[in-house]
Amino acid sequence: MSEKILIVLHLLVSYIVECFSHLSRYLRSKKPTNYQKKKKKMDQSDKLSNLPTGVTQKILSYLPIDQAVRTSILSSEWRSTWSRLPYLVFDDQSGYDIKKVVNHVLLLHRGGIETFKLSNLDGSADSENIDKWIAYLSRERIKEFVLEHTKWDPYNVFSCIFLYKGLTRLELHNCLLNPPATFKGFRMLKRLHLKHVDVSGDVLGRLIACCPQLERVILCDLKGIADVTICAPSIQFLKVQGSFEDVVLEKTFNLVDVSIDWKQGSTICSGKLLRHILQLPRIERLTLQRSFLECAVGSLTKKLPKSCLSLKFLSISIRLDNSEEILTAMHLMRSAPALEELDIVFRKGKVTNDGESTYCLSDDKQNWEFTQLQRVKVICFSGIKAEVDFIKFLLLTSPGLQELEISFGQDMKGVDFSWLDDNQKNSAFTQVRVVKVTRLSGVKAEVDFIRFLLSNTSQRLERVILQPSSTEVSWELFKLLLAFKRDTLHADFKFLDPSSPVTPVQDSDDSSSDHNFDAASSSDSDFDDDDDDELL
Amino acid sequence: MSTPAENEASIKQESGPSGTVQDKPKKIVVRTGDGEVFELKEEVAMEMETIKTFFMEDNISYETVMPLTNVDSWELVKVIEYCSKYVELKNKENFHKELKAFQDEFVKSMSPKTLLSLSNVANYLEIKYFLDFICQAIADHIKSKDVEYVRELFGVENDFTEEEYEMAKTEAPWAHENLDKDLY
Numbered sequence: 001m002s003e004k005i006l007i008v009l010h011l012l013v014s015y016i017v018e019c020f021s022h023l024s025r026y027l028r029s030k031k032p033t034n035y036q037k038k039k040k041k042m043d044q045s046d047k048l049s050n051l052p053t054g055v056t057q058k059i060l061s062y063l064p065i066d067q068a069v070r071t072s073i074l075s076s077e078w079r080s081t082w083s084r085l086p087y088l089v090f091d092d093q094s095g096y097d098i099k100k101v102v103n104h105v106l107l108l109h110r111g112g113i114e115t116f117k118l119s120n121l122d123g124s125a126d127s128e129n130i131d132k133w134i135a136y137l138s139r140e141r142i143k144e145f146v147l148e149h150t151k152w153d154p155y156n157v158f159s160c161i162f163l164y165k166g167l168t169r170l171e172l173h174n175c176l177l178n179p180p181a182t183f184k185g186f187r188m189l190k191r192l193h194l195k196h197v198d199v200s201g202d203v204l205g206r207l208i209a210c211c212p213q214l215e216r217v218i219l220c221d222l223k224g225i226a227d228v229t230i231c232a233p234s235i236q237f238l239k240v241q242g243s244f245e246d247v248v249l250e251k252t253f254n255l256v257d258v259s260i261d262w263k264q265g266s267t268i269c270s271g272k273l274l275r276h277i278l279q280l281p282r283i284e285r286l287t288l289q290r291s292f293l294e295c296a297v298g299s300l301t302k303k304l305p306k307s308c309l310s311l312k313f314l315s316i317s318i319r320l321d322n323s324e325e326i327l328t329a330m331h332l333m334r335s336a337p338a339l340e341e342l343d344i345v346f347r348k349g350k351v352t353n354d355g356e357s358t359y360c361l362s363d364d365k366q367n368w369e370f371t372q373l374q375r376v377k378v379i380c381f382s383g384i385k386a387e388v389d390f391i392k393f394l395l396l397t398s399p400g401l402q403e404l405e406i407s408f409g410q411d412m413k414g415v416d417f418s419w420l421d422d423n424q425k426n427s428a429f430t431q432v433r434v435v436k437v438t439r440l441s442g443v444k445a446e447v448d449f450i451r452f453l454l455s456n457t458s459q460r461l462e463r464v465i466l467q468p469s470s471t472e473v474s475w476e477l478f479k480l481l482l483a484f485k486r487d488t489l490h491a492d493f494k495f496l497d498p499s500s501p502v503t504p505v506q507d508s509d510d511s512s513s514d515h516n517f518d519a520a521s522s523s524d525s526d527f528d529d530d531d532d533d534e535l536l
Numbered sequence: 537m538s539t540p541a542e543n544e545a546s547i548k549q550e551s552g553p554s555g556t557v558q559d560k561p562k563k564i565v566v567r568t569g570d571g572e573v574f575e576l577k578e579e580v581a582m583e584m585e586t587i588k589t590f591f592m593e594d595n596i597s598y599e600t601v602m603p604l605t606n607v608d609s610w611e612l613v614k615v616i617e618y619c620s621k622y623v624e625l626k627n628k629e630n631f632h633k634e635l636k637a638f639q640d641e642f643v644k645s646m647s648p649k650t651l652l653s654l655s656n657v658a659n660y661l662e663i664k665y666f667l668d669f670i671c672q673a674i675a676d677h678i679k680s681k682d683v684e685y686v687r688e689l690f691g692v693e694n695d696f697t698e699e700e701y702e703m704a705k706t707e708a709p710w711a712h713e714n715l716d717k718d719l720y
Contacts, residue, residue, distance in 0.1 A: 051690070055671065059671045062676075064679075069711040104707075
């Protein structure tokens with residue numbers, strides 16, 4: 001009896017065990033194990049979670065620094081991903097406490113900082129802190145250093161900065177620069193940009209002279225300086241703005257692009273400088289803003305030893321109430337027979353509407369033609385007769401002109417163009433293919449002027465582009481133009497919205513590079529050197 | 537742009553760099569990881585450093601079909617779309633404005649995961665400007681998103697313990713303020 005029970009018990013137990021094993025097998029097949037779970041997830045997101053370091057770093061570099069640091073809580077691996085970023089940008093207007101942030105970042109950074117940009121416009125970081133940071137960075141192989149300090153209290157740049165041997169770019173705003181006498185220069189420096197910096201002419205001249213690889217130099221509104229000598233054999237781009245009395249260029253054979261914005265300067269020095277620039281062998285672009293031309297009046301009366309054959313682009317600011325200035329402009333243009341593009345900025349003077357000063361243009365007996373000139377752009381056009389005469393003169397003497405752009409100055413409301421109809425319609429602009437009129441405010445005078453322009457063009461006109469100054473401009477008046485079009489023109493009319501690239505304005509600074517993530521060098525992506533200032 | 541070729545041999549190509557001058561625009565043929573074959577205009581293909589190096593370095597003839605094993609066909613379609621547009625706009629006057637408009641359209645309908653895949657592809661094909669653009673788009677997207685969202689997006693597993701997490705957070709308290717709590 002007990003045997004039977006034992007057997008039954010045995011069978012029961014083995015049956016139960018089997019049930020359990022079936023059950024557990026069944027359950028296992030339904031729910032993946034932790035290992036299986038992990039593997040499946042990894043396979044799916046394999047591509048994504050295994051993004052190459054270069055890519056994740058690039059993404060982080062596009063984030064503001066406080067957000068990049070935040071990725072430290074993603075996972076243990078990510079804890080220090082941000083700390084290898086070579087490109088650091090700090091801005092005390094971004095809402096974080098800049099002292100805390102910079103200290104923290106520098107403390108935990110794993111090394112390899114190549115770019116350090118600090119914008120301290122509110123003065124949240126005091127000089128003691130900045131001194132410390134500059135000292136710290138001297139241990140890194142830093143390539144780019146940019147400091148925009150508050151204008152209320154210039155920062156005396158800490159001497160450790162002169163130990164940055166690998167520096168390729170230095171940009172300082174509102175600082176005091178005082179290198180030690182033993183300073184031998186930045187051997188690798190390619191870009192120097194100083195704005196509102198207090199430095200003496202000698203010191204600056206010495207600094208530039210002992211940086212043999214300098215290619216781009218921008219000097220804006222420097223304090224404590226009247227004269228400077230720029231001796232830089234590799235320099236290609238130079239921009240000088242402010243109250244300099246004299247700028248002397250020495251051995252600058254590679255200069256390609258020069259921009260001078262003079263507030264006031266001596267006639268002798270300006271004249272000498274202009275003549276010197278025009279004799280540079282490689283000069284292609286020249287921009288003379290504000291009163292430079294006025295200061296250099298008469299400097300080109302005596303012909304240059306040889307014409308400037310490389311100059312392709314010229315931008316000048318001219319006041320039409322000064323016939324001497326107009327003559328100088330003419331001489332300047334004639335010294336550059338290869339000129340292809342011309343920008344004219346009309347400055348306000350004591351002008352009247354009678355065209356007295358531009359008489360010298362019509363009186364001109366030289367029969368000169370600007371044969372290579374293809375594009376003319378007129379900025380701050382206010383509709384006075386002198387300006388119209390000037391434009392007509394240009395068009396009559398440029399047989400190859402393809403494109404004419406006129407950008408209205410402000411306030412065209414009071415302007416009256418009724419006198420335009422009195423002029424002979426001598427089809428002055430027959431060669432023009434494209435006419436572009438920008439900064440329109442929708443007043444009748446503008447329409448009259450455009451009609452005047454169009455009535456002087458020929459069948460060669462292909463395109464007319466109109467752009468208002470803002471979105472509030474009404475297009476009612478311009479519909480009149482379309483009626484005009486149907487009668488005489490076969491050109492395409494195109495209306496641009498106001499947000500197209502803006503005409504370069506008078507007081508613009510250089511554009512800085514957008515950040516280039518390549519470890520090798522920080523190259524510029526300057527599309528147009530005269531674009532707006534972009535520090536960060 | 538995606539023309540599945542029936543037979544590689546039937547593609548009439550002049551040979552690449554060592555070939556004679558011809559009138560037809562050159563095409564480069566690639567095969568993606570999922571087996572689809574694409575014909576690219578030469579000027580568009582040369583925007584991709586990886587492809588450029590492949591053909592230029594060893595003077596390989598354009599008849600060769602280049603394998604792009606790490607790229608899916610849908611990804612290549614998008615890359616071609618962007619590069620073609622870029623090449624088209626490159627020399628135009630309003631380059632930046634038109635490119636910006638195109639860029640806004642391009643990313644409008646894209647999920648962040650898509651952007652991540654494309655960043656991988658851009659990196660693999662070595663198209664600098666495209667990679668910059670995609671990374672900027674991803675960065676704009678994750679700005680002010682909270683940690684869970686970013687983890688989910690990048691497929692990162694949280695391997696912190698409670699204590700480790702708190703410690704990491706207190707390291708830089710200023711970095712964890714001002715966040716959106718919205719997901720997706």
